[in-house]
Amino acid sequence: MVDRMTTRTANGWTRRAALIGSAATLAACGAPGGDVGGGANGITDDTIRLGQSWPTSGAAAAVFGPMLDAIRAWQQHLNDTEGGVMMTDGRLRRIDLRTADDGLDPSRAIQNARYLVERENVFAMISPAGTANSTAISTYTERASIPLLYVLSGARHWTDTARFRWSVGLQPSSAVEGRIWARWLARNHPGARIGLLRDNTDFGHDLEYGLQAEIDAGALPVTIAGIQGYQPTDTTLASQITNLRAAGSNVFFNGATPQFAALGYKALVRSGWEPELNLLTNASPDPTTVIEPAGYDALQGVRCLLFLKDPADPQFIDSPDVVLWREVMERYSPRTPRNQLTFWASSLLQATVETLRAAEAPTRRAVMDAAHTLDATLPALAPGIRIRNTPQTNRPISQFALGQLRGEHFQVDGEVIGLDD
Numbered sequence: 001m002v003d004r005m006t007t008r009t010a011n012g013w014t015r016r017a018a019l020i021g022s023a024a025t026l027a028a029c030g031a032p033g034g035d036v037g038g039g040a041n042g043i044t045d046d047t048i049r050l051g052q053s054w055p056t057s058g059a060a061a062a063v064f065g066p067m068l069d070a071i072r073a074w075q076q077h078l079n080d081t082e083g084g085v086m087m088t089d090g091r092l093r094r095i096d097l098r099t100a101d102d103g104l105d106p107s108r109a110i111q112n113a114r115y116l117v118e119r120e121n122v123f124a125m126i127s128p129a130g131t132a133n134s135t136a137i138s139t140y141t142e143r144a145s146i147p148l149l150y151v152l153s154g155a156r157h158w159t160d161t162a163r164f165r166w167s168v169g170l171q172p173s174s175a176v177e178g179r180i181w182a183r184w185l186a187r188n189h190p191g192a193r194i195g196l197l198r199d200n201t202d203f204g205h206d207l208e209y210g211l212q213a214e215i216d217a218g219a220l221p222v223t224i225a226g227i228q229g230y231q232p233t234d235t236t237l238a239s240q241i242t243n244l245r246a247a248g249s250n251v252f253f254n255g256a257t258p259q260f261a262a263l264g265y266k267a268l269v270r271s272g273w274e275p276e277l278n279l280l281t282n283a284s285p286d287p288t289t290v291i292e293p294a295g296y297d298a299l300q301g302v303r304c305l306l307f308l309k310d311p312a313d314p315q316f317i318d319s320p321d322v323v324l325w326r327e328v329m330e331r332y333s334p335r336t337p338r339n340q341l342t343f344w345a346s347s348l349l350q351a352t353v354e355t356l357r358a359a360e361a362p363t364r365r366a367v368m369d370a371a372h373t374l375d376a377t378l379p380a381l382a383p384g385i386r387i388r389n390t391p392q393t394n395r396p397i398s399q400f401a402l403g404q405l406r407g408e409h410f411q412v413d414g415e416v417i418g419l420d421d
Contacts, residue, residue, distance in 0.1 A: 042123030049096040051116030055104040067345035073332035074346035106136035127348040131201040155202035178210020186220040193225040195249025225249040241267040251277040265294035280304040286340035305400035313409040321379035347380035384416040
């Protein structure tokens with residue numbers, strides 16, 4: 001059976017291409033995990049070709065579509081102003097980014113990865129969206145020895161360096177977030193009874209795991225009163241909110257991804273439930289996407305562990321990183337919303353660029369070595385937060401700043417915190 005897919009190149013054009021999903025294709029095309037040579041592995045003396053599977057159709061496109069526009073804008077900015085990326089072999093290479101729509105469907109994502117590697121000859125796959133899609137892609141890229149850089153997923157399994165030798169996450173894991181929140185609640189709100197809304201992927205299960213593991217390890221005066229999951233097809237989360245309230249929760253922990261975090265808050269406000277505390281996962285930190293649909297007035301005081309700047313926040317709006325990013329967006333993608341998610345999307349590409357710059361050679365293995373030892377900052381990271389990865393942890397970011405919703409933005413309340421604090 002031959003499926004059809006659309007790819008989009010760096011210049012914005014699309015083409016229809018046959019995607020052959022046979023196991024023989026990889027062997028017929030040669031071993032894609034080898035080192036560079038004549039462009040066959042996605043790299044020449046003047047170009048590096050990257051691949052990305054991304055949801056640009058379906059319900060998820062409302063959130064992820066603008067993020068891809070921001071990635072594209074940053075790519076054009078780098079190519080136009082810097083000539084691309086300078087690598088340690090002294091070659092300046094333009095960035096050729098090929099994308100394919102997966103509709104947030106893991107089966108389509110893995111087909112896209114196979115096509116982009118075997119037919120488009122990309123050097124590496126970058127930043128797929130979501131835990132399910134990222135994990136699906138990794139089953140192919142790990143076998144093929146293709147770098148899978150900076151997946152958009154907070155699942156803790158990316159820290160399993162034996163399983164994921166060719167994959168690396170970027171954002172803090174949801175398990176780490178859960179552990180930090182458990183400690184914070186024990187210190188500041190002993191007796192907290194958490195009502196957790198989470199998705200049904202590893203991201204959501206890891207958030208639950210982190211909370212419970214820390215509660216058990218420290219015999220903390222905190223309990224999880226109720227847990228409610230949701231499905232990607234859900235259009236309302238009213239029943240989940242009702243069940244969490246009925247379980248006796250006095251803390252609502254919205255651990256959903258952005259689209260569903262917004263649905264959770266809509267249901268919360270409509271239900272009339274006013275928990276004593278309202279926590280929001282770091283995976284959904286953008287107020288315009290998550291808070292605004294339910295109304296800012298009803299959700300004042302929501303707390304969030306932050307690792308990103310909000311480019312619309314007055315406290316950051318005049319910072320050089322934000323000023324430059326806004327200028328880039330105005331030039332290359334003027335209709336794209338300027339929010340935390342689109343700012344973060346541009347920095348996802350910048351993380352790959354920093355890794356390519358640090359690689360000791362223009363090979364896939366050298367790039368993975370650089371990703372596993374990267375020490376860098378990114379434009380979108382909050383003050384005091386930086387990438388510090390090691391081959392042993394494979395967890396580039398593991399710290400947060402505690403923020404609280406005041407007005408239409410999260411204001412940082414204290415210093416950077418992590419598991420070692």
